[in-house]
Amino acid sequence: MEPNAGLPTRSGEMRSLSEFESGKVLASYGIPMVATTLATTRQEAVEAAGDTGYPVVLKGCGADLTHKSEVGAVKLNLTTSAEVTSGFKSIETAAAGALDGILVQPQIKGTRELVVGMIRDPQFGPCVMFGLGGIFTEILDDVCFRIAPLRERDALAMMDSIRGEAILGPVRGTAPADRSALSRTLVALGRIGLENDQIESIDINPLLLQENGAPIAVDAAIWITR
Amino acid sequence: MRHSPGLDAMLKPESIAVVGASRDKPGASWVDMFGQLVEFGYRGRLYPINPKADVIRGYTAYAGLPDLPEPVDLVIIGLSAPIVPWILRDCVATGNRNVHIFSAGFGETGEAQGKTLHEEITKIAVDGGLRVIGPNSMGIFSPRLRRVTWAGAPEEIGSVGILTQSGGFADAILGYGSRIGLSFSTIVNYGTGLTVDASDLVEYLSDDPETDTIGVYLEGVADGRRLLDVVARTTPDKPVVMVKPGASRAARRTAASHTGALAGDDRIWQGFFAQSGAIRVDSVQDMAHTIDALKRLPRPAGHRAAIIGTGGGSSVVAADACSRAGLDVPSLSAEARAELRKTIPVAGNIITNPVDAHDVMTDPAQMPPVLEALSSQEYLDMVVVYFHIDWMYDVAPDRIAALATFLAESGSASMNGKPLVATWRSYRSGPEYRKVIREMREILVDGGIPLFPDIASTARTLARLADYSIFAASAKAT
Numbered sequence: 001m002e003p004n005a006g007l008p009t010r011s012g013e014m015r016s017l018s019e020f021e022s023g024k025v026l027a028s029y030g031i032p033m034v035a036t037t038l039a040t041t042r043q044e045a046v047e048a049a050g051d052t053g054y055p056v057v058l059k060g061c062g063a064d065l066t067h068k069s070e071v072g073a074v075k076l077n078l079t080t081s082a083e084v085t086s087g088f089k090s091i092e093t094a095a096a097g098a099l100d101g102i103l104v105q106p107q108i109k110g111t112r113e114l115v116v117g118m119i120r121d122p123q124f125g126p127c128v129m130f131g132l133g134g135i136f137t138e139i140l141d142d143v144c145f146r147i148a149p150l151r152e153r154d155a156l157a158m159m160d161s162i163r164g165e166a167i168l169g170p171v172r173g174t175a176p177a178d179r180s181a182l183s184r185t186l187v188a189l190g191r192i193g194l195e196n197d198q199i200e201s202i203d204i205n206p207l208l209l210q211e212n213g214a215p216i217a218v219d220a221a222i223w224i225t226r
Numbered sequence: 227m228r229h230s231p232g233l234d235a236m237l238k239p240e241s242i243a244v245v246g247a248s249r250d251k252p253g254a255s256w257v258d259m260f261g262q263l264v265e266f267g268y269r270g271r272l273y274p275i276n277p278k279a280d281v282i283r284g285y286t287a288y289a290g291l292p293d294l295p296e297p298v299d300l301v302i303i304g305l306s307a308p309i310v311p312w313i314l315r316d317c318v319a320t321g322n323r324n325v326h327i328f329s330a331g332f333g334e335t336g337e338a339q340g341k342t343l344h345e346e347i348t349k350i351a352v353d354g355g356l357r358v359i360g361p362n363s364m365g366i367f368s369p370r371l372r373r374v375t376w377a378g379a380p381e382e383i384g385s386v387g388i389l390t391q392s393g394g395f396a397d398a399i400l401g402y403g404s405r406i407g408l409s410f411s412t413i414v415n416y417g418t419g420l421t422v423d424a425s426d427l428v429e430y431l432s433d434d435p436e437t438d439t440i441g442v443y444l445e446g447v448a449d450g451r452r453l454l455d456v457v458a459r460t461t462p463d464k465p466v467v468m469v470k471p472g473a474s475r476a477a478r479r480t481a482a483s484h485t486g487a488l489a490g491d492d493r494i495w496q497g498f499f500a501q502s503g504a505i506r507v508d509s510v511q512d513m514a515h516t517i518d519a520l521k522r523l524p525r526p527a528g529h530r531a532a533i534i535g536t537g538g539g540s541s542v543v544a545a546d547a548c549s550r551a552g553l554d555v556p557s558l559s560a561e562a563r564a565e566l567r568k569t570i571p572v573a574g575n576i577i578t579n580p581v582d583a584h585d586v587m588t589d590p591a592q593m594p595p596v597l598e599a600l601s602s603q604e605y606l607d608m609v610v611v612y613f614h615i616d617w618m619y620d621v622a623p624d625r626i627a628a629l630a631t632f633l634a635e636s637g638s639a640s641m642n643g644k645p646l647v648a649t650w651r652s653y654r655s656g657p658e659y660r661k662v663i664r665e666m667r668e669i670l671v672d673g674g675i676p677l678f679p680d681i682a683s684t685a686r687t688l689a690r691l692a693d694y695s696i697f698a699a700s701a702k703a704t
Contacts, residue, residue, distance in 0.1 A: 123490045124450035127497065145497040147454055154501055161500065 110208025126193025148190030318354030363417030384409025535612030634673020
C-alpha cells in the first residue's frame with residue numbers, strides 16, 4: 001500500500017478533504033468504506049443508483065461541506081430514479097457553490113453506530129480513537145484512545161475498555177461485532193497517522209455495525225495541514 | 227537501546243562539584259546542598275565552589291569550575307537563574323558534562339524573562355552536549371553512595387527506584403515509603419528535565435541491577451511515544467508504578483505552572499497505561515503501598531479475594547470496596563465452609579466470604595487451618611485479614627499483637643503461595659489504641675506482611691497487583 005495514496009498535495013491552513021477524497025484514502029488502507037460513486041449530473045446519479053441497487057443515499061460532496069445534514073445536503077432511503085432526480089436537484093440548491101459533485105451510496109442498514117478516528121496529540125503523536133458513535137458520541141462521550149502504532153491486542157483491548165462494550169455483543173438478535181475486522185480498522189488508522197504527517201485527524205462517524213456484525217464506514221472526514 | 231553511558235556518571239558519581247556552596251556560618255540552622263552532601267557522608271570526592279571562601283566545611287573551596295583539579299562526574303548549580311547560563315558555559319568549556327540545576331525561575335514561571343533564560347540554557351546544553359537534570363530540581367538520592375541534596379533522608383539501602391518531576395513528591399515517597407518499610411536504590415527529582423527526561427531515566431533504572439521496582443511521578447513528557455516504548459520494554463520484568471495527575475482541568479493548569487509540562491488529554495494517558503503495562507496510582511500513599519505489595523507478595527493468579535474479619539456491617543462494606551476496586555469476593559464452596567466449620571464454632575460466626583469470625587481473630591491458634599482452608603481453594607487468589615482494633619482491644623489488648631505476630635511469623639506458611647495481607651480499622655481515640663496499632667504495624671512490617679491503612683486502599687492495591695500479575699504473565703508468554 002502506498003503512503004499518501006489519493007492525497008492531494010495542496011499547501012495552506014488546515015482543511016478537510018471531501019468525503020469522497022477521504023473515503024479513497026481510507027479504503028486504500030483497507031478500511032471498509034461504503035461503495036461510493038461521485039456523480040456530477042442527474043443522469044450519472046440515476047445510473048449510479050441503478051448500478052448500486054436501491055435504496056440509495058445521496059450526499060453533497062465538497063471540501064468545505066462538513067455539516068452536510070444540517071444544510072440539507074443528505075437524502076436518505078431513495079427508492080426510485082425519480083426520487084434520485086429530485087434529491088439531486090434539492091442538494092444542488094441547498095449546497096450551491098460548495099459542491100464537487102454528489103455521492104451515490106447504497107442505503108446501509110446499520111444496527112449499531114460506532115465512532116473511530118485518529119488525532120495527532122502534541123505529546124504522543126498519532127492516537128487512535130474508538131467508541132460509541134452517532135449522537136451517543138456527544139451525549140455519552142464513551143470513547144477511548146491508544147497510541148499508534150497499535151498492535152492487534154491493543155485494538156482488541158480498546159473494545160473492552162468502553163463502558164458501552166455490550167453494544168459489540170449479540171444485541172437484540174444481531175450478530176456480535178466482527179472484532180477482528182474492527183481491530184484491523186483501528187490498526188490501519190494508526191498506520192495512516194504514522195505514514196502521513198500532513199493528516200491532522202480522521203473522523204469516521206458513524207462506523208456502522210451491520211446485522212451480520214461487519215463494520216462499514218458510511219461517512220468520513222480527514223483533516224490535513226500544510 | 228539508546229543507553230546513555232553518561233547517566234551512569236550522573237546517577238553514580240565519584241566526584242561532585244557544588245557551584246554556589248554556602249560559606250560556613252556558625253550557628254546557621256539551614257543546611258545547603260553542599261552541607262547535605264557532607265552531613266550525609268557522600269562517599270566520593272567533593273568540591274565546593276565559591277569565590278569568596280577558601281575552605282567550606284573543611285573542604286578546599288574553588289573560585290570556579292576552571293580551577294578544579296579534575297573534571298567531575300556531576301556539577302550541581304545552586305545559584306539564581308540569571309547566573310545559570312554562565313555556569314553552563316563554564317561546564318561546556320571545562321568538559322564537565324553532567325549537570326544538576328537546582329535553581330528555579332525558568333520556563334515553568336510562564337513569564338517572559340524565565341522563558342528567555344530557559345531557551346538560552348537549553349541552547350547551551352544541547353549545543354554543548356550537556357546532560358542536565360533540572361532546572362527546579364532537588365537532585366538525586368543514592369543511599370549506596372551516601373549522596374543526597376536535601377534534608378531528612380534515611381540511610382537504608384533498598385531496590386526501589388523513583389523518578390519524579392516534583393521535589394515534594396520525592397520527599398513524600400521517601401518519608402511514607404520508609405514508614406511502611408520500603409527502602410530505595412535511587413530517587414531522582416529531575417524537575418523540568420532540560421536534556422535528561424523521564425524516558426532516559428526509566429531506561430537507566432530498567433537496566434540498573436540495583437533497582438527491581440520503579441516509581442514515577444510525571445506531569446508531562448515531550449516525547450510520549452518514546453516514553454511508551456521505554457516503559458513497555460521495562461514492565462514485563464520490572465513493574466513501573468506511576469502517578470500521572472492531570473485528569474482535571476485544574477490539575478493540568480497547575481502542572482503547566484509547576485514543571486512547565488503539558489499534561490495532555492487524560493484519555494490518551496489511559497491508553498498509555500493500557501499499552502505500557504505501567505500501574506497507575508493516584509497518590510504518594512497508593513504508590514508506596516502498591517510497590518510494597520509488588521515487592522513482598524507472590525503474584526496472584528487472578529482477582530479473587532477472601533476476607534477474614536469481624537462484624538457483619540463492615541463485611542458488607544468490605545465486599546463493596548473490593549468489587550468497586552475490581553476484585554471479586556467469591557462465595558465459598560460447601561466443601562470450604564465445611565472445612566472452616568471444623569475450626570470456627572457456630573455461635574456468633576458467619577461462614578461466608580467475607581468470613582465474619584470473632585473466634586479466629588482473637589485466637590491465632592485457629593488461624594492456620596482457616597488460612598489453609600481458604601488458600602487451598604482453586605477459586606481464591608489471595609486473603610485479607612481485617613483487624614477490628616477496638617473490638618479486639620476490648621476482648622483482650624494483647625490479642626492484636628498476638629495475631630500480628632502469628633501472621634508475621636507463620637501466616638505465609640498456610641497460604642499455598644498465595645498473597646496474604648492485613649488491614650485494620652479503629653474509630654476510638656486514646657493513646658492505648660495508638661500504641662497497639664503501632665505495635666501491630668511494626669510486627670507486620672518487620673515480618674514482611676503488607677499492612678494497608680484501610681479496606682478501600684487494600685482493595686485498590688490488590689486489584690492493581692492482580693492486574694500487573696496477569697499483564698506480566700501474558701507479556702512473558704508472547
